[in-house]
Amino acid sequence: VRAVVFREPGRVEVDDVREPELVDPRDAIVRVSLSAICGSDLHFLHAKAPLEPGETMGHEAVGLVERVGAGVKSVSPGERVVVAFNIACGACWFCERGQSQLCEEARVLGAGLFGGSLGGAQAELVRIPNADVNLLPVPRDIDDERAIFVGDVLSSGYHAAEIASIRPGETVAIVGAGPVGNLVAQAALLHGPSEVIAIDLEPGRLALAADAGAVPVNAAQRNPQTAVFERTGGRGADVVIEAVGTLAAFERALDVVRRGGRVVVVGVYASEVFPAQLGVWWARALDVRFTGLCPVHGVWRRAMTEVARGRIDPLPLVSHRLGLEEAPKGYELFDRREASKVLLRP
Amino acid sequence: VRAVVFREPGRVEVDDVREPELVDPRDAIVRVSLSAICGSDLHFLHAKAPLEPGETMGHEAVGLVERVGAGVKSVSPGERVVVAFNIACGACWFCERGQSQLCEEARVLGAGLFGGSLGGAQAELVRIPNADVNLLPVPRDIDDERAIFVGDVLSSGYHAAEIASIRPGETVAIVGAGPVGNLVAQAALLHGPSEVIAIDLEPGRLALAADAGAVPVNAAQRNPQTAVFERTGGRGADVVIEAVGTLAAFERALDVVRRGGRVVVVGVYASEVFPAQLGVWWARALDVRFTGLCPVHGVWRRAMTEVARGRIDPLPLVSHRLGLEEAPKGYELFDRREASKVLLRP
């Protein structure tokens, strides 16, 4: 079967690979009808995260169940499903408490040894372990292009808005209006805030955020702290959600939150070290919550329902639709920041 | 009237000062029957926080209302009251939302210009602004020595335990078993945790914590992370409350909390800077909540009720009972760490 294969740092190809098989009775094989390139795939492309040459890539997919092991009960062959971007066991201490992002046996598709040596989703067929846990049926009225977001970034945004404990009438500021920030904004609006302020530097992203109902603030044109304070009686936002994952973005979040407010960090960090002024954080009575990866399994049903109702729509975030064979071009576009979201159809 | 007076860095005296007067119709004058020396008074003693020579000191007091302005309605002359350690307006945006620790007109007794130039509570008489807000009647069955804690450190501990959102059955670790940590432990036990683990270096403090129902862990004798992990199935505590206020204590809190757990910081920080490893915090899905000063006005009624019921008892924390005239000696003992809590009776 065809799949996107890692060749060497900076180079991927589409090639024939061995067809995946049921290894465990709880496995399912999914025939992929749509996969996607995600920001974290670039880490593998550039060998910041390790893959062996020949390993397949990608962790986002929608498709039809091809076949299932004897132990799979909640999905059947022929059913259309979306794949969870992190593969959880569904039974460990953390999974039982709804924190599947901390699953003790967490794996990731297409992430090499680090991810449990599972095949990638940018392929015609992909094996999904613990299929009852890691596949979600897609309602008929949701197309593949919307559904694929529910397995990853849309649920992340939904979750970030949820743990922010937004009360109706509060002001929410979002640092970063990329795909995650945009979806955070859409999800935050469901909680009845007085307004959602989206802060970014790129006019295109800000326009999309405004279309989604947010108040755009272009940080290239004016000081975002001033802008937020003007709209909040000089206090700052009740809730700030940081959706970038850089030290500058984290600092910005601290700048625009009010005293006694909450900061939720959904932007991904790795080895960054931030000099935290504990006395300032203390005096300001801050509450800083890091999401980690999204506990997608406890969130995605509700997220899917909101997509079905049209209350969250990820479609405007898609910048490119390519065939699977064009994946190398997609990686190139994405790597040059010319694409925001690339979908791949086998 | 007699009062503790700041003379020069390192030296306080008891001297005659001018009798306080009603300045505003909402003021009350309280005849102090018991005041106390608090850790933060040492900052003033050593001129880390500024006081002018001749200014009076202290912010903890219980006493009888001597007289009230025409605008005071909830307390009357003769009534026994405890004083709030931070003097709030009761009407600003933050006070209305129950975050009186962030009061826009916050003042502190005995804290010089920085605190609004109010007189100190280590005196025979003290003026209390906004008396309706900043004085709480003391029920008959609570003696002065217990009541005085409700105005400050006991309510701080009660509040810290409350915002930790402890669910019955969770494990709580407390870093620091000094007066705040001890009271945090007592308050945390009211939330039905499976156990409260108190971590400290001093056997005396640990013994008091154990008396209060906590499991003591002596960090001088064994690694507290190992100790906590042993008691929590290798995961760490669901909730950690940091009650010291040093970089080492903050780091310890991060060491003993489980992934996906909560850290509440009630220990006081000033200019400390901590190198926060954002990637680690993110991957561990941490939730870090800084209390700031205690919003005592929204907490102290409930805290007082628990003292009345005997479910929180601060009395074992008192190490010294002196007359007001002996205050300089009290400061000396406290400064040399020979006293844990010094009460002063005029």
Next chain:
Amino acid sequence: VRAVVFREPGRVEVDDVREPELVDPRDAIVRVSLSAICGSDLHFLHAKAPLEPGETMGHEAVGLVERVGAGVKSVSPGERVVVAFNIACGACWFCERGQSQLCEEARVLGAGLFGGSLGGAQAELVRIPNADVNLLPVPRDIDDERAIFVGDVLSSGYHAAEIASIRPGETVAIVGAGPVGNLVAQAALLHGPSEVIAIDLEPGRLALAADAGAVPVNAAQRNPQTAVFERTGGRGADVVIEAVGTLAAFERALDVVRRGGRVVVVGVYASEVFPAQLGVWWARALDVRFTGLCPVHGVWRRAMTEVARGRIDPLPLVSHRLGLEEAPKGYELFDRREASKVLLRP
């Protein structure tokens, strides 16, 4: 001064009455710029609730503070304020816990002996006890006609929606689209429900509810249970808010709520007895919450903010604007159900 006076069952007049005076230092006298006739005034008109001939009526008012007692601190002469429809002490056990509708010294303006023998608000001047507690300043950008609702029915609707604990995505049904139901619908929409279904018999009310964003269901034209079940996958609404106050309405609420759902009862009941089928309620795991009167003092600031933002607008509910001297005509219209809300301007 002029005021609406009860003469005999069925008859009110506008007459000269004695000017109200400051009785207690915490009193304020308010010069009424707008008052209103409320459904509960009809109980007094028809002597279902007792008034002595000559007593004045009404409990809703906006106006300017005329003068204040020495003990009043949060409002000043000249300030524009709205009056709380229930006059609370602000200091009893219930008031301290935010349940001022259960105040141990609760009084009501214009409600005779039963209400504490206070004068009515349908007058040129009215005395307000505990003015710090029972008057709320009105921001400049909110006109009198909107502000008057915040003192009563708008806050009731806001509170009912709040205690329903609506989670984003849930379906809310409201039984009754009169003024309370309409405001409940507007408030409920702030909590991010998937939809709010308004059930009533009158096309005019339903049209107003639809304007406010609700899905109207005319119970005269189709079975509301069927209509709700069709929109909720055959389950019923997650939350039902009953805003009428009749046995039929209560029964309807039970009909349209899903198993395991919540019913909030804001409609006013008196001596009605409902045969509760406990086995059915039990098997359906129902959660039934009665609001009682609104704890307006803990709610109205937030409600006022939403009016200022235009997110709740009571203005479409006003059917008649009369001069105070025309009050008898207003009572007549209201009594014949030809008016939905009558405002009176002195």
Next chain:
Amino acid sequence: VRAVVFREPGRVEVDDVREPELVDPRDAIVRVSLSAICGSDLHFLHAKAPLEPGETMGHEAVGLVERVGAGVKSVSPGERVVVAFNIACGACWFCERGQSQLCEEARVLGAGLFGGSLGGAQAELVRIPNADVNLLPVPRDIDDERAIFVGDVLSSGYHAAEIASIRPGETVAIVGAGPVGNLVAQAALLHGPSEVIAIDLEPGRLALAADAGAVPVNAAQRNPQTAVFERTGGRGADVVIEAVGTLAAFERALDVVRRGGRVVVVGVYASEVFPAQLGVWWARALDVRFTGLCPVHGVWRRAMTEVARGRIDPLPLVSHRLGLEEAPKGYELFDRREASKVLLRP
């Protein structure tokens, strides 16, 4: 295999029945090491609920997994497990939301046609559908006699205390100190109430409640409303949990709850009709929550943990331990109210 068999109204026997088989790949067969007689079994005994002659009885069991279908993943042969008293599908709308007591395919062991025609648990072997959902492994340090309670009445008590939203310091009254009431009391104490008051008529039950930490009130000796009001400043209990299931008990619950308080109804009702005075409920701002059956699958892990820690101990509730062959005698004792809980060991 041996099993308790329904013969005719009022008569059960122990007899040989056909060995249960795996019918579905998700089934498990459990070799019962301990079963029990529950109050609801008497309904079947007396034909108030229908059983055909020859059908087997009982729904509480602990045992060893004998064999499992190919689709079972979370339990294995040889593992010691407790059985859920209601057999849920684990995948329907309600199960997904944690309300498994409302499962759309709910079944009950030993409950005849009404319960899905499953065999009973008072037998040597029993078939458990959806074994992944309906079996919970028992930790080594919990003996069979404690574990069996976790599958039913202990989890019901735990759940009732949980949905009461008890805040530390509140007073809880429990109507009925039988097995459910006793376990409610133990669970309520984990939430830090100021006290738990247990109301009953039988000294033996009250003594057990007192041993568990509750304040006993013998309703045969004094008016329970007076007793509760004396202990709560004349207000009544903040939370009342009704654990009997009779009209008198429901009325008692309403008598002893404070205005603005919560009533949780865990006692089982069938066709009882209570004349609800809606005006009184409204004016008192009551919040009445019916548990329905316990959503045991979302509760039992936490409940089991508390049993392991010794914080909830059901053992004192066991009155009789018989062999399976003595089951008819057990039914007789239970029916004559001479037994509180009868355990049956094959």
